[in-house]
Amino acid sequence: MSRVLSIAREESRLWLRSRLALVTLVIFAVLLAAVSIATSLRMSEEYHHRSEQQALAEETFLSQPDRHPHRMVHYGHYVFRTPPPLAMIDPGVDAVTGQSIFLEGHKQNSAVFADARAGAELGGFQGLTAALVYQLFVPLLLIAIGHGVFIREREENTLAPLLAQGVTGNELYAGKWIALAGVTLALLLPLAIVSAAAVVRGEALLASFGVISLYALYLFVWCGLILLVSALVRSRALSLGILALFWLASALIVPRIAVESASSAMPAPGKIETDLRMQADLREVGDGHFPGAPQFQQLRANLLIQYDVERVEDLPVNFRGVVSEVAEADLTEVMNRYAEERMALEARQARFAENFGWLSPVAAVSAGSRALSGTDLAAHHRFLREAEEVRIDYVQGLNRVHVEQLDYTDDINRSLNEEANRRTRMSAENWNVLNEFSFQPAAAGERLTQAGAPLGMLSAWLLLLTAGGIRAARRMQP
Amino acid sequence: MISMLAAQSLSVRRSGQEVLKDVSFSIEQGEIHALLGGNGAGKSTTLLTFLGFLKPASGSVHVQGRDVNGNLGAARQAIAYLPEAATLYGHLSAYENLHYFLSLAGTETGREALDDALDRVALQPDARNMRMETYSKGMRQKVAIALASLRDTPILLLDEPTSGLDPVAIDEFNRLARDLAEAGRTILLVTHDVYGACHVADRIDLLQNGVLVGAFDRPEGMDRIDTEAVHAAFAQHAGA
Numbered sequence: 001m002s003r004v005l006s007i008a009r010e011e012s013r014l015w016l017r018s019r020l021a022l023v024t025l026v027i028f029a030v031l032l033a034a035v036s037i038a039t040s041l042r043m044s045e046e047y048h049h050r051s052e053q054q055a056l057a058e059e060t061f062l063s064q065p066d067r068h069p070h071r072m073v074h075y076g077h078y079v080f081r082t083p084p085p086l087a088m089i090d091p092g093v094d095a096v097t098g099q100s101i102f103l104e105g106h107k108q109n110s111a112v113f114a115d116a117r118a119g120a121e122l123g124g125f126q127g128l129t130a131a132l133v134y135q136l137f138v139p140l141l142l143i144a145i146g147h148g149v150f151i152r153e154r155e156e157n158t159l160a161p162l163l164a165q166g167v168t169g170n171e172l173y174a175g176k177w178i179a180l181a182g183v184t185l186a187l188l189l190p191l192a193i194v195s196a197a198a199v200v201r202g203e204a205l206l207a208s209f210g211v212i213s214l215y216a217l218y219l220f221v222w223c224g225l226i227l228l229v230s231a232l233v234r235s236r237a238l239s240l241g242i243l244a245l246f247w248l249a250s251a252l253i254v255p256r257i258a259v260e261s262a263s264s265a266m267p268a269p270g271k272i273e274t275d276l277r278m279q280a281d282l283r284e285v286g287d288g289h290f291p292g293a294p295q296f297q298q299l300r301a302n303l304l305i306q307y308d309v310e311r312v313e314d315l316p317v318n319f320r321g322v323v324s325e326v327a328e329a330d331l332t333e334v335m336n337r338y339a340e341e342r343m344a345l346e347a348r349q350a351r352f353a354e355n356f357g358w359l360s361p362v363a364a365v366s367a368g369s370r371a372l373s374g375t376d377l378a379a380h381h382r383f384l385r386e387a388e389e390v391r392i393d394y395v396q397g398l399n400r401v402h403v404e405q406l407d408y409t410d411d412i413n414r415s416l417n418e419e420a421n422r423r424t425r426m427s428a429e430n431w432n433v434l435n436e437f438s439f440q441p442a443a444a445g446e447r448l449t450q451a452g453a454p455l456g457m458l459s460a461w462l463l464l465l466t467a468g469g470i471r472a473a474r475r476m477q478p
Numbered sequence: 479m480i481s482m483l484a485a486q487s488l489s490v491r492r493s494g495q496e497v498l499k500d501v502s503f504s505i506e507q508g509e510i511h512a513l514l515g516g517n518g519a520g521k522s523t524t525l526l527t528f529l530g531f532l533k534p535a536s537g538s539v540h541v542q543g544r545d546v547n548g549n550l551g552a553a554r555q556a557i558a559y560l561p562e563a564a565t566l567y568g569h570l571s572a573y574e575n576l577h578y579f580l581s582l583a584g585t586e587t588g589r590e591a592l593d594d595a596l597d598r599v600a601l602q603p604d605a606r607n608m609r610m611e612t613y614s615k616g617m618r619q620k621v622a623i624a625l626a627s628l629r630d631t632p633i634l635l636l637d638e639p640t641s642g643l644d645p646v647a648i649d650e651f652n653r654l655a656r657d658l659a660e661a662g663r664t665i666l667l668v669t670h671d672v673y674g675a676c677h678v679a680d681r682i683d684l685l686q687n688g689v690l691v692g693a694f695d696r697p698e699g700m701d702r703i704d705t706e707a708v709h710a711a712f713a714q715h716a717g718a
Contacts, residue, residue, distance in 0.1 A: 002581070003581075003582050006578065006581050006582055007582070010567070010570075010578055013569070013570075014567070014569050017569045017609075018569065156565050156567075156568070157561055157562075157563055157564055157565050158564075158565065158566060158567060160526075160529075160531070160559065160561040160564075161559065161560075161561060161564060161566070161579060161622075161625070162579075162582065163529075163531070163554070164529055164554060164557065164558070164559035164561075165554075165579055165582040165583040165629075166551065166554045166555055166582070166583060166584070167582050477531045477532070478526070478531055478561065
């Protein structure tokens with residue numbers, strides 16, 4: 001063991017004494033620190049901004065004056081997806097999916113962007129996140145300092161003396177691995193600090209530890225690859241070329257192919273086409289604004305029988321309110337069916353693309369990072385479902401007020417009679433049907449389960465590369 | 479008596495070419511044995527085979543009576559090896575290099591012993607703390623020789639040990655080699671320097687194109703092997 005540590009110590013001393021390696025390390029350390037701080041500040045600001053917007057939206061809704069409940073259904077409300085604490089590391093889909101939804105009756109609106117302020121402030125550099133730096137740039141640093149780790153021993157004629165001292169291939173490999181892993185762990189320090197800050201902000205320790213472990217595993221995969229290539233080839237230029245090519249394929253080409261393949265293998269129908277199909281289905285349900293529509297005749301008949309009356313005016317409930325309530329439920333069922341179909345397709349595409357992690361460690365780590373940070377597609381889908389729950393709850397809550405508290409005769413005469421119109425204005429206290437909304441990430445255990453496949457892929461990469469590296473190191477000859 | 483080093487009908491192939499052909503010799507304890515030959519004669523290949531870096535195509539090599547094949551660890555433990563054009567680590571000083579390599583070999587050596595070894599190869603004291611990347615080829619060679627001599631091993635394999643050394647340093651090396659041999663250590667050195675080999679070796683085997691073509695012993699009572707005879711044989715076989 002002391003030999004292994006001596007080799008590791010010597011390798012580290014070489015890097016520390018090499019100006020190029022040292023300068024590169026310092027540059028990356030500064031870059032990592034700067035990007036980590038910038039991402040943390042940005043996401044922290046986003047969190048507070050969206051939380052404030054959410055509170056303001058709720059306050060605005062609740063402060064509406066007395067009015068007809070259906071006007072409140074159309075007045076609508078906003079919900080905001082606040083970024084989870086670990087978004088400070090990986091904002092994930094935050095930048096490409098909307099972060100707020102306008103909720104209103106009879107419609108499921110798409111998520112939209114809260115604003116474009118952050119992007120404008122950062123001059124478009126908001127895309128450079130800590131996650132991206134760790135996924136794409138830190139491997140380049142490891143390649144730069146490690147590509148010649150074994151080759152140098154050959155080129156400088158020190159491999160023979162090393163092996164002649166009785167050092168085995170295993171010991172040499174372990175020593176070099178520890179040295180490179182030591183650099184990796186040092187580079188993970190900013191990530192660990194931001195993860196700790198996320199815990200302070202309420203993130204589960206398990207999730208934060210999971211993110212650090214995921215990135216450690218990922219960077220160890222690169223260490224394994226670098227050592228393997230360095231042990232196999234005989235020139236630094238070739239080693240650098242192979243590793244750069246692998247980086248290019250893994251970081252840029254395979255993830256792109258993954259997305260394109262997922263889209264080709266499971267094509268999504270166009271939005272216009274889907275919207276037209278859904279509108280046709282919704283028309284069959286009927287428009288709740290028109291209680292006389294054929295779709296509601298059966299409902300009318302059933303109610304008259306149920307309450308044993310001749311006319312809707314004699315019902316103990318507001319027929320228009322009942323129609324609104326039933327129509328909303330039916331519309332929602334149709335809209336949910338389409339939404340679930342779309343989300344299921346997107347989830348299948350995401351899983352398909354995730355499998356490219358077997359070909360690219362970058363694809364694996366990015367999927368795992370988003371899952372553990374609570375910023376993946378599944379989290380966005382959860383936001384959409386939770387937003388829909390808020391929508392249907394408050395809309396149906398208002399419809400219930402319409403059904404139970406608003407007189408039908410006043411309701412139908414409100415355009416003709418000012419007094420009737422006044423009586424249809426329900427007390428603003430009824431607007432309390434709106435539930436407070438606060439989007440929270442999934443439980444840490446659930447996120448860890450979602451990240452299971454990427455973690456498995458990276459573990460397999462590490463095992464294979466380490467086994468290959470040890471085998472190559474054992475066979476190394478001067 | 480068991481030979482410290484022995485090659486028996488040794489043949490070795492490298493890149494499909496047979497570079498050693500049916501070579502046999504043995505070396506006893508305290509002997510300085512030189513393998514002399516031109517470029518590509520198979521001298522360094524012989525050393526690498528004793529170290530187990532190359533495997534015999536046929537025949538065998540033995541260290542302290544044990545076949546290297548199957549006893550590689552023990553063989554390497556018994557051998558201190560000076561490779562050709564050893565550079566050691568340029569980012570380390572002479573002291574740091576010696577300390578590092580000796581610690582890998584499990585040899586604990588104090589500063590005094592290091593200085594003693596460096597004195598014997600005549601490395602200037604003020605250079606010993608400087609990084610070796612600033613050294614000349616000869617200075618590096620001196621540190622490598624010091625390293626080999628400091629290893630507490632019964633056998634030294636030296637590949638072109640005097641390459642890059644000035645005449646004074648070569649004399650220092652010859653004295654050191656003699657002292658080590660007198661202390662019971664066995665030395666196998668390879669060189670193409672006829673004059674140097676004749677002055678330091680007890681026996682010279684002349685190797686040409688992987689074949690042993692001649693052997694010369696130091697006559698009893700003489701301080702060197704007959705240089706002219708060796709030179710003539712060397713020239714004859716090089717011309718052939």
